[in-house]
Amino acid sequence: MEVQVWRADVKERVVTNEPVPKDWEHLGGRGLIARILLDEIPATCDPLGPFNKLIFAPGLLVGHAVSSCDRISIGGKSPLTGGVKESNAGGSTGLKLAHLGIKALILEGAPMEDRWWILHLSANGGRYEPADDLVGLGVYQTAQRLLDRYGPKIGIALIGPGGEMRLSAAGVLNLDKDREPSRISARGGLGAVMGAKRLKAIVIDSSGGEKPPLADPELFKAAQKQYTKELIDHPQIASYANYGTAVMTHMSDGFGGIPTRNYSSGTFEGVEKISGEAMRDLLLARGGASNPTHACMTGCTIRCSNVFGDEMGNKIVSPVEYETIGMVGANLGIDDLDAIARLNWELNDLGLDSIEIGAALGVAAEAGLMEFGDAKRAIELITEIRQGTVLGRVLGSGAAVAGRVLGVRRVPVAKGQAMAGYDPRAIKGTGVTYATSPQGADHTAGLTIRAKVNHLDPKGQMEISRISQIKMAGYDTLGVCLFGGFGFANAPGSIRDLLKGRYGWDVGDDVLQELGRETLKLERSFNRAAGFGPEDDRLPEWMTTEPLPPHYSVFDVPREDLDRVFDWT
Template sequence: PPTADPLGPANRLVLAPGLLGGTIASSSGRLSVGGKSPLTGGIKESNVGGLPGAALARLGVTALVVEGQAASGQWFTLEVTPAGVGLLDATHLVGQTIYETVARLRSGRSRRTAVLAIGPAGEMRLSAAAIGVTDLDGVPARHAARGGLGAVMGAKGLKAIVVDDSGSDPVPLADAGLFRQTTRRFAQALREHPSTGKSLPVYGTSVLVNVINELGGLPTRNFRSGVFEKAEHISGEALHDLIVARGGQTTHPCMPGCVIRCSNVFPDENGKEQTRGFEYESIVLLGANCGIGDLDVIARMNHLCDEYGLDTIETGDTLAVAMEAGLADFGDGERAIALIEEIGAGTPLGRVLGHGAAVTGRVFGVSHVPVVKGQGLSAYDPRALKGTGVTYATSPMGADHTAGNALPGTVLPGVGRLDTTQREHQVDLSRYLQKLAVIFDSVGLCWFTRGPILADNSLLLDMLKGRLGREFSMDDLWTMGRETLRRELAFNRAAGFGPQDDRLPDFFLTEPLPPRGLTFDIGDDELRETLAGLD
């Protein structure tokens, strides 16, 4: 319920695959993890790839809902198999990192066994705690990271969830012929699209580093600048070349059947895997936002976050606020690593940092804190990407780009491509993208697949018809998007949020962003129009 304590027994932890989950459709295995966020105090959906979404769908699970709370000191693993659901004692796993936990739980099991686990951050119920999720290789390098849902899992006494679909039947298809024919068309469209067929498979999500830096919107030194002088050193091109030189994998799927393969495996200078799933958000917020321009240092930071179970976005924002407070110098990678280790060790300082940027700012008297509804901003400065800024301000999720990210080149139907640095039509664009993001989350498709689907709606509509046996129109899906947003807004209003919470921190409005001197100039009245009528 909206008034529940996020870390109390009344809060629910929900894991739901999408409508296309468990099928052979490319990029359809996304999993939505939800609950009331301890970071924002509102509704939260954190979306993740990996194995569990498809595995739950193959087991016929529409949603796995965890209620109640274990007694103090009790820890469990929740196991989901074709035989049913059960709780197993997990006290022997307490204190272990996510990687250690997953290794023990997967030992002797099927290669298809999926695991979701928390690390020390989740056990300590820190608000920046993430849930680690296994990929195709059984490595927990995917994360339901935003909103502190790892703390919700920890508060329930769940150290891990194991999903083993061995022996399960395939997902039933109402029209197998139509479905298979459409999934082939869909895969081909993804391969032919400039984004999903060319840039993302080669450079991954970090292809955006140079793009956003050239736009003047790359968060640098706690959002003090939009350009990082070492951007080329941490760009997708630099990452690609370094991985190739060291014999790593520049392309890697995060879930079964994905033809985009935008993930990666990043080795150290000796060729040993150092981290994987090394993405744009992590690289920019742990890197440029902290003044750090060394991919090896950022990779160590990224891996520590994965071990402890920390959201790299919130952690990058928090470290930059800590640097602003004088706890480290911008650019001091070793000190940044030491601060992350403090979080993992649960020291008093580490616990402050582990509760995120807003708490860290309050404790150390820093006012320049990039958060909305208590959640740190993603790696796009809203003064240069104003549509994304509208989403940060108005989304029920808080400052979360996955709720509707308005990147350069995004098309607003009926208007065309917008200049992200100009205010015109940005409210309309954010409204459109927020509804669209809900649709993609609901069907279980990766957001990156939207290009081919928006160009040919029949790809999505025919897959849904082949899977479920009923006709869908785009109007049906837009209605679903609006209704979902309406319910999320109603939850937040009942939890105590009002229009006064739907805004960016003042410094985005008043401090011009170097080098272009941009400010976020979309007023409160306009922001209130974004989702007007839905609540």
């Protein structure tokens, strides 16, 4: 199957295919999105207008079920930050698009009418079908109807009511390997961009497709074997299999960096109740649908995901991740895993980013709209979003808007996007990432918590963040899950050989860094054209003056260091 670029014009409701431009061939995922943004999208355009595009790009390694290497990158100009946005997710979307030979799917234009559509993709091409019966439905009901209509083997990328309302905290959900719409490209409001195109869902039928061709199957298989072995043998993998990303709960609290009651403390007195260890014990004791170890995509040997069931063994939600525990748990003073799981379900169903909404609710609590620790009130506020009330729309527009409307100064954002579960005053390298990433505050852009350094010392944090940001931009371009990095770190040359085996490219051992550097350079170029400058690469002023207990530290990495992170761009 020929690898091509597919374009879906939502105004004319046509789908066309074209050859991959030469300059795009060596990129995938995040890097390709940045390239397309620069080539095709006016940087100053309205993110919800006709000139913005929503791009789906599988990473370079996607298509062969190499463990944890089938991620889909979704991107465009962000309605939340006003800059470049790429948000990647696991699940089946990447694999199925790659099997149809889709290098990039570009949604473009603006509809002429208010009607909602499904975009159906298969080996026969693309077509639009009415989505009238799906309007206003949450993602769980929508996904089930689509599975009933098109059969159990499809992939789906879809939005919830949040995206329909074009809220800046809306994401795009993808089916996991068990057909649950649980893997969210959450950050930056891309669900609102899809909503602006009036697409409720993209259905991918890859039944007539095939795995992408391999230039050197022997080399590819050998590299895959080496990488998988190192991944399985890595000591961290057992920890992620047992506790998932929730293993970070204790770690973040231990460093004094867990966001607590709207970022007013770095330790949470209820941490034992919401830790990864507590969640594992609870899920094992409950049995039934509960499962502390679950894979989001076919072939993942790490299985950091989970299924959270209630006391009767019925599923509440899958998965519960650390960043959600941090932001709708500790950040709201909530120490009850069941309550966190139910909040998580509500936010998923609405198609909203739990990090952004957790931050917005923290701001709302500080403004007196809820008591910290009151999970019932948190659900009521989320119901306001579902009902589309003015307050709900304010909260659904993210923490920065909520802070401005409610008159709260302690708003944890950078470039307008909420910080995740790591306070940058306690983990300063991650603070450098939050401040300088072209993506806005995003832990996946370069988390530094595992670096063996004094995280409170401002010295040297710039270098750690830079290394991490380059690496993550590289992995996001390859379509590799963050945790796949454990395997690649111990299997030198395997990325080189996987790329050589897949494409026949003669790349060097530093190809990960090369891809990362190029991606960041492209993203910075787009942001500069959109009007961003050095003063945007900063954390909010209050974080430089308000000491964070228990270490009473402020974010004090010098501005000169922040300005040197991307000295090659």
